């Protein structure tokens with residue numbers, strides 16, 4: 001097991017710079033998820049940790065030792081990719097033991113480790129099968145088994161579940177998390193799926209265009225997104241972001257650009273007079289009420305457990321999410337209020353969250 005420290009890590013391909021100075025300190029035994037849109041540099045960063053990609057600048061340490069120039073095979077890391085790339089002509093047991101065989105590990109030791117990994121992953125009944133006779137989820141587990149038998153200091157995963165169907169993905173997500181709780185091996189897991197990030201991570205690193213936007217626990221990031229980008233990226237349906245400003249003669253009212261007045265449940269701290277702001281509100285913060293702000297229903301999507309609604313407020317469409325069943329149809333007008341203290345305010349100029357004041361000024365590390 002080992003900690004991992006990335007200090008001012010940069011990567012360029014020729015003159016093209018793709019990672020612009022990333023700092024992340026990963027604790028021993030931590031489960032870190034790198035999340036962000038396609039092309040933001042997640043795989044590049046992971047491959048630099050693995051030693052599969054050179055580091056253009058900065059300092060990478062694993063277990064307190066600088067490893068910038070240490071070859072991949074000397075880093076004691078096991079990596080699981082999206083494509084499992086199992087050897088089709090080898091059995092499950094042979095696939096799992098292959099890297100140990102290359103290293104010259106004794107037959108007995110290989111057998112022992114493969115058995116132990118197969119037990120952890122519930123693969124014992126399949127050890128003599130070939131990969132083509134396995135389901136996608138079982139193949140995925142063999143790929144993890146191959147990593148586990150190496151007993152590495154660090155696990156790296158790059159979108160390991162993207163090839164699986166939705167149901168299996170949820171099941172494997174739980175399995176990987178459970179495995180981590182059992183083995184406590186430092187893990188860096190890459191995904192572009194914010195639900196995977198939220199459910200699996202001890203801490204999430206949100207990336208965008210080669211920089212880190214925010215690092216925090218899933219709930220810190222959900223409750224206190226540092227930027228409008230993070231606010232819009234984490235959460236499904238996405239947070240509503242409405243542009244406008246604090247009403248000059250009524251500091252507890254946010255006035256959207258299309259003229260709708262939304263009452264604020266806290267004083268908006270450091271916003272300057274007339275400053276252009278972005279008001280963020282999550283879909284689940286809306287409550288239907290007899291009195292309140294009117295909204296016109298555009299789309300109703302019942303999922304069974306909850307009802308998603310798109311409604312028009314002024315000129316803007318907003319997402320609302322109700323846990324209870326509601327009898328509304330497109331074209332209806334509802335009135336809504338908001339749960340207390342559910343709002344987020346950002347500077348429109350910088351996209352950064354306004355410092356919070358008063359009772360909710362808790363800062364995270």
Ligand SMILES: Nc1ncnc2c1ncn2[C@@H]1O[C@H](COP(=O)(O)OP(=O)(O)OP(=O)(O)O)[C@@H](O)[C@H]1O
Nearest residue numbers: 013016018036037038039040041042043044045192
């Ligand atoms: N060998 C390369 N040469 C030039 N540019 C590259 C190379 N590899 C990656 N890039 C660029 O680096 C950027 C980051 O790529 P990377 O694969 O790390 O993204 P990602 O976040 O993993 O995306 P995805 O979610 O699509 O896998 C992209 O703009 C990509 O085009």
Ligand SMILES: [Mg+2]
Nearest residue numbers: 042043044158
């Ligand atoms: Mg990638």
